[in-house]
Amino acid sequence: MSAQPFDVEPTTLPGFTPWPEEFAARYRALGYWSGVGLYQRLAQVAAQYPERTALVCGERRWSYAYFDEQVRRFAAGLARIGIGRRDRVLLQLPNLAEHYVACHALFRLGALPVFALPAHRRAEIGYFVEHARIRACVIADRDGGFDFRDLMREVRAAQPCLREVIVVGEAQEFTAFDSLLDEPIEQALPDASEVAFLQLSGGSTGVPKLIPRTHDDYFYSVRASAEICGLGPDCVYLCALPAAHNFPMSSPGALGVFHAGGCVVLARQADPESCFALIARERVTWTALVPSLALAWLESRALARYDLSSLRTIQIGGAHLAGDIARRIPATFGCRLQQVFGMAEGLVNYTRDDDPEHVVLSTQGRPISAHDEIRVVDDEDNDVADGEVGHLLTRGPYTIRGYYRADAHNARAFTADGFYRTGDRVRRLASGHLIVEGRAKDQINRGGEKIAAEEVESHLLEHPAVFDAALVAMPDRWLGEKSCAFVVLRPRADDAPPMAPRDLQRFLRERGIAAYKVPDRVELVDALPYTAVGKADKKALRARFASPVAAISQSPISSPLPLSEAQS
Numbered sequence: 001m002s003a004q005p006f007d008v009e010p011t012t013l014p015g016f017t018p019w020p021e022e023f024a025a026r027y028r029a030l031g032y033w034s035g036v037g038l039y040q041r042l043a044q045v046a047a048q049y050p051e052r053t054a055l056v057c058g059e060r061r062w063s064y065a066y067f068d069e070q071v072r073r074f075a076a077g078l079a080r081i082g083i084g085r086r087d088r089v090l091l092q093l094p095n096l097a098e099h100y101v102a103c104h105a106l107f108r109l110g111a112l113p114v115f116a117l118p119a120h121r122r123a124e125i126g127y128f129v130e131h132a133r134i135r136a137c138v139i140a141d142r143d144g145g146f147d148f149r150d151l152m153r154e155v156r157a158a159q160p161c162l163r164e165v166i167v168v169g170e171a172q173e174f175t176a177f178d179s180l181l182d183e184p185i186e187q188a189l190p191d192a193s194e195v196a197f198l199q200l201s202g203g204s205t206g207v208p209k210l211i212p213r214t215h216d217d218y219f220y221s222v223r224a225s226a227e228i229c230g231l232g233p234d235c236v237y238l239c240a241l242p243a244a245h246n247f248p249m250s251s252p253g254a255l256g257v258f259h260a261g262g263c264v265v266l267a268r269q270a271d272p273e274s275c276f277a278l279i280a281r282e283r284v285t286w287t288a289l290v291p292s293l294a295l296a297w298l299e300s301r302a303l304a305r306y307d308l309s310s311l312r313t314i315q316i317g318g319a320h321l322a323g324d325i326a327r328r329i330p331a332t333f334g335c336r337l338q339q340v341f342g343m344a345e346g347l348v349n350y351t352r353d354d355d356p357e358h359v360v361l362s363t364q365g366r367p368i369s370a371h372d373e374i375r376v377v378d379d380e381d382n383d384v385a386d387g388e389v390g391h392l393l394t395r396g397p398y399t400i401r402g403y404y405r406a407d408a409h410n411a412r413a414f415t416a417d418g419f420y421r422t423g424d425r426v427r428r429l430a431s432g433h434l435i436v437e438g439r440a441k442d443q444i445n446r447g448g449e450k451i452a453a454e455e456v457e458s459h460l461l462e463h464p465a466v467f468d469a470a471l472v473a474m475p476d477r478w479l480g481e482k483s484c485a486f487v488v489l490r491p492r493a494d495d496a497p498p499m500a501p502r503d504l505q506r507f508l509r510e511r512g513i514a515a516y517k518v519p520d521r522v523e524l525v526d527a528l529p530y531t532a533v534g535k536a537d538k539k540a541l542r543a544r545f546a547s548p549v550a551a552i553s554q555s556p557i558s559s560p561l562p563l564s565e566a567q568s
Contacts, residue, residue, distance in 0.1 A: 013086060013112075013195045016212045017402025017410065020418070024193075027397040030371065032224075033216035035192045039107035041219060042258055043068055049261045052233065056265040056282055057097040064261070067100070075105035075187060077180025081164060083136055085110035085190065088198065090128060090137035091244065092116040092148065095266040098168045098177055099243045100254065102138045103197070107215070110190030113197040114210065115244040118143055119449075122154055122512030123459075124208070129159045131405065132198060132210055137162065138177065141169030149174065192216045198404055199246055199344040208452075210404040211344050217398040218250065219259075221348060224368045225252035226260050228350050229313070229338070231286075235262030236310070238278055238287040240270045241448075246344040247317050248288050257286075272300035276308060283310040288340070290318035290448035291325060292479045298328050311335040317342065317364075318448030319480045320436060326361045339364050341436055345420055346399025347372060349434055363433040372396040375419060376428050389437050392426045393419040442538070444471070447479035449516045453538075456485065456508070456517055463507050465489050465499050470528055470536040471519060474545045485519035486541055488527055499524070 012018055019027070027033045036044075042064075046054075050065035062070070083089060089106055091113050093099040103113045114132050116125060118140075128134060139148040149165070149172055156162045165174040190196075192215040201209040229252050237257040241248040243266070249255055254264045265282045267275050270293055278284060289297070294316055297303075311333050316326070317340035329337045341364030342348030349365035367374065376390035377383055384390040395401075395418045402410040413421050423441035426434045444451040453471040460469040468488040473481040489499055501522030508518045529537040 013212065013404075015405035016195050017400070019401055023397075023418075027216075027220075027371070030397075032220045032369070032371070032397040033192070034219065035216065036219055037107060037189055037192045037215040038196055038219055038255070039071065039104050040189055040192075042071065042104055045258060045261050049233065052261055053263045054258065055097050055100065056263065057095075058266075058268075060097060062097060067097075069184070070097075070101045070181065071104040071108060072184035073181040074101050074177075075108045076182040076185045078105060078109060078111070078136075079185065079187065080182055081136075081175070081180070083109060083111050083164075086195075087111045087135045088114050088132045090114045090116055090125070090132075090134045092118060092120065092125070092137065092139050093168065093244070094118050094140055094143045095239055095243050095268055096140065096168060097266065098138070100258075100264075102177075107196055108187060108189065110188075110194060112195060115197065115199055115249075117200070117242055117244055117514070119242075119514045119516055121514050122151060124514060125151060126155050126158060126512075128210070129155055129162050133161050134159070135161065136164035136166060138166045139168070141167050141171070190215065192219070201344060201403065208450075209406055209409060211400055212402075212404045213398075213400070217346070217400075218255075221346070221368065221398040222250050222252060222255045223259055225250065225348060225350070226256035228252075228352065228368065229256070229286075229315075230353070231256055231260040231262060233261040234285070235260055236265060236282055236285045237262060238265050238267055238275060238282075238284040240267045240275050240287055240289065240293070241318075245448075247340065247342065247448075251288070251315070251317065251340055251342055251348050251350075253288065272297045273302045276300070276302050276306040279308050279311060280306040285310055285312045286315075287311070287313075288315040288317065291316060291321045292319070292447040294321075294329060295325055295478060298325065298332055303332070308333060313338055315340050319445045323361060337361070341365055341434060343422060345422070346396065347394045347420075347422070348398075351433075355433075359431070359433055362435065363429065364436050366432040366434065367394075367396070369396055369398070372399070373419070374428065374432075374434075376426060381415070386428050386430050389425055389427050391440055392422045392424040392434070394422060395419045444473040444483050445481050446483060446516055446520075447481075451483055451517050456483070456513070456519065459508055459511050459513060460485060460487060460504065462511070463504065465492065466504070468528055468536075470538060470541060472538045472541045474521065474542070476520075482520040483517075484521040484523060484541075484545075486523050486525050486528060488525060 046064040046068035051063050054064040054067040055062040089111055091102055106113045152165045166177055167174045168177045195212045196215045199211040201211055235257055239248050257264050265278055267278055313336050314329055315338045339351045349367050351360045351365040373395050375393040378390055399420055401418055425437045425440050428434055442453045456471045457469045460466050467490045470486045474484045476482040504522050505518050529540040
């Protein structure tokens with residue numbers, strides 16, 4: 001490869017908390033941090049296996065050589081319009097090959113992708129653009145019946161820092177993606193210690209925090225994941241979840257497959273019929289699902305119509321996997337089950353091939369690295385014994401030391417000695433395997449999509465008719481959890497029309513929040529219960545759902561497709 005690292009000594013991205021030098025030196029000495037950047041690894045694989053198929057997107061089949069050429073051409077076009085080192089560029093694309101072209105082109109330039117989800121709307125996108133000072137964005141023209149160009153017109157009108165809107169498809173007044181495919185030019189590569197991108201947290205307060213990941217730490221997680229999972233050049237990976245999510249991106253995900261020289265097959269829809277057809281056509285060997293999607297696949301009538309015998313592994317992560325579903329996956333699909341528990345902030349756990357069956361079925365795995373430091377503590381930060389439930393704290397070679405530009409939050413989310421407070425409550429077995437028992441943070445996990453209760457409550461309280469509101473999780477057979485808003489209305493004037501739950505749901509949609517955050521159910525109540533310290537007693541509210549049966553969705557499989565536009 002002709003490009004060389006930057007000549008100048010890299011400086012820290014403002015707002016980024018680096019690892020202390022003693023830890024960084026240790027991780028380099030151990031070989032965890034290799035000095036290889038994320039684009040650099042793709043270029044190495046393309047040089048080694050130029051004719052091997054890297055990507056299948058619809059009817060398009062790209063070799064590694066062609067994929068790398070597209071990346072280099074798009075990087076040249078971005079440079080032409082002034083995108084350079086440390087510029088933040090929002091990516092909001094569905095599962096298209098252009099997603100991987102754009103992110104690797106930005107990796108090559110040293111610019112930073114900010115990975116938004118197709119389900120995000122004005123409230124989230126506007127915040128990301130303002131907070132990260134986004135200079136450009138890359139979007140699709142339309143997807144799932146939604147016009148992303150209209151969204152960007154609104155956002156750009158309010159955020160002058162957003163200068164360029166690049167569109168895959170019909171660009172209208174914006175810049176067409178294909179118009180930036182210039183002749184490749186020589187470009188210096190960023191140092192691997194630099195921040196590579198900003199990922200979104202599943203935080204419990206307000207809008208998501210931004211997670212800075214470096215080339216060094218992320219590539220270690222990717223290649224270690226690929227090794228644990230046994231990926232090789234013969235791997236054919238179906239990306240059924242949104243490509244921008246951390247799980248299908250790096251655990252081991254698409255980046256792990258590219259590292260191994262395998263093939264990524266992109267599914268535009270996650271429904272069983274669409275995915276089964278791709279598995280049969282492309283002889284897919286590997287895929288990753290969230291539990292609700294796995295259940296939809298298990299119960300699909302399409303199972304009998306497709307040859308799924310190529311499947312070797314189905315990974316499950318993102319939410320709690322019930323034991324009965326876990327047992328059905330190997331029996332139904334004739335492949336192994338691998339449980340995954342991780343977070344965009346870093347720590348990732350896997351069950352292994354040599355784990356006993358009961359461990360695979362009942363735990364969420366053990367950490368990637370011998371240098372993943374794990375603490376399970378009580379409410380006073382005292383370590384608890386193995387087998388006891390406590391709060392999960394972690395630090396290690398690929399777990400961040402702070403969110404981007406979030407000093408006040410970082411003081412709460414990290415201990416003084418650098419352990420990240422994950423917000424998960426777990427039990428650790430003597431073997432090191434973790435069993436996730438729930439969340440300590442006020443967060444709802446709707447089929448893998450994390451909803452911060454405080455954010456939705458804040459929006460509800462903006463309605464002039466709302467006096468008080470509390471959002472809690474209610475059990476659901478398909479998604480694991482759905483959201484229910486308990487709302488206290490203000491006294492209304494005699495001539496005012498009555499307020500109905502659907503009116504509040506419509507109000508939230510009009511405020512531009514992602515569709516999956518709109519409460520699935522709204523209960524109008526006379527008053528909320530309160531704890532002794534004056535907070536809404538959410539435990540008492542959750543207790544109103546006496547059993548999962550009371551909240552099971554009666555709708556067919558068409559509705560519970562998590563992490564996708566099916567919720568929009």
